[in-house]
Amino acid sequence: MIHPHITTAALAPVDAGDLVVLIGAGGSGKSTLLRTVPAHEIVSLDALRALVSEPGDQTATIDAVLLQTQILTMRLRRGKTTYLDNSSTEPHHRAQLVELGHQHGRRVIAAWVDAPLPVCLARNSARPAERRVPEDVLRHQHRMARAARELLDGEGFDEIRHHRTGH
Ligand SMILES: Nc1ncnc2c1ncn2[C@@H]1O[C@H](COP(=O)(O)OP(=O)(O)OP(=O)(O)O)[C@@H](O)[C@H]1O
Ligand SMILES: [Mg+2]
Secondary structure (H helix, E strand, O other), X not given: OOOOOEEOOOOOOOOOOOEEEEXXXXXXXXXXXXXXXXXXXXXXXXXXXXXXXXXXXXXXXXXXXXXXXXXXXXXXXXOOOEEEOOOOOOHHHHHHHHHHHHHOOOOEEEEEEEOOHHHHHHHHHOOOHHHOOOHHHHHHHHXXXXXXXXXXXXXXXXXXXXXXXXX
Protein backbone atom coordinates (compact mmCIF):
# COMPACT_ATOMS: atom_id res chain seq x y z
CA MET A 1 0.00 0.00 0.00
CA ILE A 2 1.46 3.38 -0.99
CA HIS A 3 0.59 6.26 1.30
CA PRO A 4 0.52 9.86 0.13
CA HIS A 5 3.25 10.83 2.58
CA ILE A 6 5.61 8.17 1.26
CA THR A 7 8.17 9.40 -1.24
CA THR A 8 10.87 7.42 -2.99
CA ALA A 9 13.53 10.12 -3.36
CA ALA A 10 15.27 9.40 -0.07
CA LEU A 11 17.44 12.50 -0.22
CA ALA A 12 14.94 14.93 -1.71
CA PRO A 13 15.26 18.32 -0.04
CA VAL A 14 14.15 18.52 3.57
CA ASP A 15 13.12 21.53 5.62
CA ALA A 16 15.72 23.23 7.80
CA GLY A 17 15.78 21.51 11.17
CA ASP A 18 14.36 18.20 10.01
CA LEU A 19 15.77 15.02 11.51
CA VAL A 20 16.29 12.32 8.87
CA VAL A 21 16.60 8.84 10.38
CA LEU A 22 18.13 6.26 8.06
CA ILE A 23 16.98 2.70 8.57
CA GLY A 24 18.79 -0.25 7.05
CA ALA A 25 21.02 -3.24 7.72
CA GLY A 26 24.80 -3.03 7.50
CA GLY A 27 25.81 -2.82 3.85
CA SER A 28 22.38 -1.71 2.67
CA GLY A 29 23.87 1.55 1.39
CA LYS A 30 23.00 4.18 4.00
CA SER A 31 26.38 5.92 4.17
CA THR A 32 26.74 5.71 0.39
CA LEU A 33 23.39 7.41 -0.03
CA LEU A 34 24.56 10.20 2.28
CA ARG A 35 27.69 10.95 0.28
CA THR A 36 26.13 14.10 -1.17
CA VAL A 37 25.07 15.42 2.25
CA PRO A 38 27.44 17.89 3.98
CA ALA A 39 29.52 15.86 6.45
CA HIS A 40 28.65 18.13 9.38
CA GLU A 41 24.96 17.26 8.99
CA ILE A 42 25.63 13.53 9.49
CA VAL A 43 25.64 12.00 12.97
CA SER A 44 26.38 8.32 13.52
CA LEU A 45 27.15 6.04 16.43
CA ASP A 46 30.03 4.58 14.40
CA ALA A 47 31.70 7.98 14.22
CA LEU A 48 30.98 8.75 17.89
CA ARG A 49 32.32 5.35 19.03
CA ALA A 50 35.48 6.15 17.07
CA LEU A 51 35.72 9.59 18.69
CA VAL A 52 35.51 8.29 22.25
CA SER A 53 37.56 5.14 21.58
CA GLU A 54 38.50 3.71 18.20
CA PRO A 55 36.64 2.54 15.09
CA GLY A 56 34.52 -0.53 15.66
CA ASP A 57 34.79 -0.58 19.49
CA GLN A 58 31.30 -1.79 20.43
CA THR A 59 32.11 -1.38 24.15
CA ALA A 60 32.01 2.39 23.52
CA THR A 61 28.36 2.26 22.52
CA ILE A 62 26.94 3.56 25.83
CA ASP A 63 29.18 6.62 25.73
CA ALA A 64 28.44 7.12 22.05
CA VAL A 65 24.68 7.03 22.67
CA LEU A 66 25.03 9.66 25.42
CA LEU A 67 26.93 11.91 23.04
CA GLN A 68 24.48 11.23 20.22
CA THR A 69 21.53 12.34 22.35
CA GLN A 70 23.35 15.52 23.36
CA ILE A 71 24.39 16.34 19.82
CA LEU A 72 20.93 15.66 18.39
CA THR A 73 19.32 17.76 21.13
CA MET A 74 21.64 20.68 20.44
CA ARG A 75 21.16 20.50 16.67
CA LEU A 76 17.37 20.13 16.96
CA ARG A 77 17.26 23.09 19.33
CA ARG A 78 19.19 25.19 16.82
CA GLY A 79 17.09 23.98 13.89
CA LYS A 80 20.02 22.35 12.13
CA THR A 81 19.11 19.62 9.65
CA THR A 82 20.56 16.29 10.75
CA TYR A 83 20.91 12.90 9.08
CA LEU A 84 21.31 10.01 11.50
CA ASP A 85 23.38 7.30 9.85
CA ASN A 86 22.72 4.33 12.14
CA SER A 87 20.98 1.06 11.29
CA SER A 88 17.98 2.08 13.50
CA THR A 89 16.43 -1.32 12.88
CA GLU A 90 15.06 -1.58 16.45
CA PRO A 91 11.62 0.00 16.92
CA HIS A 92 12.42 1.40 20.38
CA HIS A 93 15.40 3.32 19.00
CA ARG A 94 13.18 4.87 16.34
CA ALA A 95 10.53 5.74 18.94
CA GLN A 96 13.10 7.69 20.98
CA LEU A 97 14.21 9.60 17.89
CA VAL A 98 10.67 10.50 16.84
CA GLU A 99 9.97 11.69 20.38
CA LEU A 100 13.16 13.74 20.57
CA GLY A 101 12.50 15.44 17.22
CA HIS A 102 8.90 16.23 18.09
CA GLN A 103 9.86 17.55 21.55
CA HIS A 104 11.80 20.20 19.66
CA GLY A 105 9.00 20.86 17.20
CA ARG A 106 10.95 19.31 14.31
CA ARG A 107 9.79 17.02 11.54
CA VAL A 108 11.23 13.52 11.65
CA ILE A 109 11.69 11.70 8.35
CA ALA A 110 12.32 7.97 8.01
CA ALA A 111 14.64 7.03 5.13
CA TRP A 112 14.33 3.27 4.70
CA VAL A 113 17.30 1.84 2.79
CA ASP A 114 17.02 -1.69 1.46
CA ALA A 115 19.24 -4.17 -0.34
CA PRO A 116 18.81 -7.95 -0.68
CA LEU A 117 20.40 -9.96 2.14
CA PRO A 118 23.02 -11.62 -0.13
CA VAL A 119 24.09 -8.15 -1.34
CA CYS A 120 24.44 -6.86 2.25
CA LEU A 121 26.40 -10.00 3.23
CA ALA A 122 28.72 -9.67 0.23
CA ARG A 123 29.35 -5.95 0.85
CA ASN A 124 29.96 -6.70 4.53
CA SER A 125 32.49 -9.44 3.89
CA ALA A 126 34.37 -7.18 1.46
CA ARG A 127 35.03 -4.68 4.26
CA PRO A 128 38.08 -4.38 6.49
CA ALA A 129 37.69 -6.46 9.67
CA GLU A 130 37.04 -3.51 12.02
CA ARG A 131 34.17 -2.35 9.80
CA ARG A 132 32.57 -5.77 9.43
CA VAL A 133 29.32 -6.66 11.23
CA PRO A 134 29.19 -10.29 12.51
CA GLU A 135 27.11 -12.31 10.05
CA ASP A 136 24.43 -13.32 12.59
CA VAL A 137 24.03 -9.66 13.59
CA LEU A 138 23.71 -8.62 9.96
CA ARG A 139 21.06 -11.27 9.30
CA HIS A 140 19.12 -10.05 12.35
CA GLN A 141 19.43 -6.42 11.23
CA HIS A 142 18.17 -7.36 7.79
CA ARG A 143 15.12 -9.14 9.20
CA MET A 144 14.36 -6.18 11.46
CA ALA A 145 14.84 -3.70 8.62
CA ARG A 146 12.41 -5.61 6.41
CA ALA A 147 9.92 -5.73 9.30
CA ALA A 148 10.35 -1.97 9.76
CA ARG A 149 8.99 -1.43 6.24
CA GLU A 150 5.52 -2.27 7.57
CA LEU A 151 5.93 -0.82 11.06
CA LEU A 152 7.07 2.67 10.03
CA ASP A 153 3.55 3.78 9.12
CA GLY A 154 2.46 3.54 12.76
CA GLU A 155 5.56 5.03 14.37
CA GLY A 156 4.79 8.74 14.12
CA PHE A 157 7.23 9.76 11.38
CA ASP A 158 6.16 12.85 9.46
CA GLU A 159 7.35 11.38 6.19
CA ILE A 160 8.62 8.02 4.99
CA ARG A 161 11.06 7.64 2.13
CA HIS A 162 12.37 4.52 0.43
CA HIS A 163 15.64 3.79 -1.28
CA ARG A 164 16.72 0.46 -2.79
CA THR A 165 20.20 -0.59 -3.83
CA GLY A 166 21.62 -3.77 -5.31
CA HIS A 167 18.31 -5.21 -6.57
N1 LIG B 1 23.81 1.72 -4.93
C1 LIG B 1 24.96 1.06 -4.78
N2 LIG B 1 25.53 0.47 -5.84
C2 LIG B 1 26.67 -0.19 -5.71
N3 LIG B 1 27.35 -0.34 -4.54
C3 LIG B 1 26.83 0.22 -3.48
C4 LIG B 1 25.60 0.95 -3.52
N4 LIG B 1 25.31 1.38 -2.27
C5 LIG B 1 26.31 0.95 -1.49
N5 LIG B 1 27.22 0.26 -2.21
C6 LIG B 1 28.44 -0.34 -1.69
O1 LIG B 1 28.10 -1.19 -0.63
C7 LIG B 1 28.99 -1.05 0.47
C8 LIG B 1 28.21 -0.77 1.73
O2 LIG B 1 27.48 0.44 1.59
P1 LIG B 1 27.36 1.46 2.82
O3 LIG B 1 28.69 1.62 3.47
O4 LIG B 1 26.70 2.67 2.27
O5 LIG B 1 26.36 0.66 3.77
P2 LIG B 1 25.76 1.11 5.15
O6 LIG B 1 24.28 0.88 5.04
O7 LIG B 1 26.22 2.47 5.49
O8 LIG B 1 26.36 0.04 6.14
P3 LIG B 1 26.70 0.20 7.71
O9 LIG B 1 25.40 0.17 8.41
O10 LIG B 1 27.51 -1.03 8.02
O11 LIG B 1 27.46 1.48 7.88
C9 LIG B 1 29.96 0.05 0.09
O12 LIG B 1 31.18 -0.55 -0.27
C10 LIG B 1 29.34 0.72 -1.11
O13 LIG B 1 30.32 1.11 -2.02
MG1 LIG C 1 27.41 3.17 7.01
